[in-house]
Amino acid sequence: MSEVEDLAGLLARLPDAALAAAVELATEGRAGLAALHAVAQSLAASLGDVSDVIDVTPDTLPEESYSQSETAGVSEQVGAGAVVSAVPIPPVGIPAVPGIGGYTSSGVPTFESVRDKVEQRYGTSQGMGELDQQTPVGRSVEEQWDARAKAARERLDQIRKSMHGNDSE
Structure with missing residues (x-):
């Protein structure tokens, strides 16, 4: 993975208020990103102070930390199946569709x-x-x-x- 992808992964895990504050700090003093800075500043103000954000973490451990005997129940179904990702990935050999329903991912008609x-x-x-x-x-x-x-x-x-x-x- 590249540094940009690593950074994007870390930013994706932040709560909304913390992400808005981070974007506000990162764009401060950059003339080319003045519009983004203004939006981040208004979002950070509307979402509240970063210290007010309660960090919510799950009480359960990730699936990798359980042993197979703990995940398999009486029916042998829990944790026995393949992990399904949240975003569907097209099969190899099929070109990716630029937009579904005639629109791009950003909402612009093709x-x-x-x-x-x-x-x-x-x-x-x-x-x-x-x-x-x-x-x-x-x-x-x-x-x-x-x-x-x-x-x-x-x-x-x-x-x-x-x-x-x-x-x-």
């Missing part, structure tokens, strides 16, 4: 999910237009539109003819 949504909405609107044209009401609306456009062209031609007739006088 480009593919946005493109799929746009294509789906476009296809839906195209289909709705085609279905509308196949209904009697849709056809009548289209016929009305065509009739109005024809009437508008005829009226425009009449106006042009009357304007040309006034030019010759």
Whole structure:
């Protein structure tokens, strides 16, 4: 493990108030991390003093400290199974999915999910237009539109003819 991973592991074990105080101290005086320092400072103030935090540790020992005879009960089930990690690990050979449900781990929609949504909405609107044209009401609306456009062209031609007739006088 690298030093960064070791440090991250230690920081992950800290209570929230202690972690906020540690981040506040670590970012103090760093101009590039001023925003992070301000957030850590406000979090540390809202979470309370680090000395007020009660360290809660389990009364039971970790599983490794028990002998097999202590963990196995009458049914031989307690402690006999394989240890399951909290985070699922994908099998070897299967590429890791960048985001589940179209979002990255930070909550940002992926480009593919946005493109799929746009294509789906476009296809839906195209289909709705085609279905509308196949209904009697849709056809009548289209016929009305065509009739109005024809009437508008005829009226425009009449106006042009009357304007040309006034030019010759």
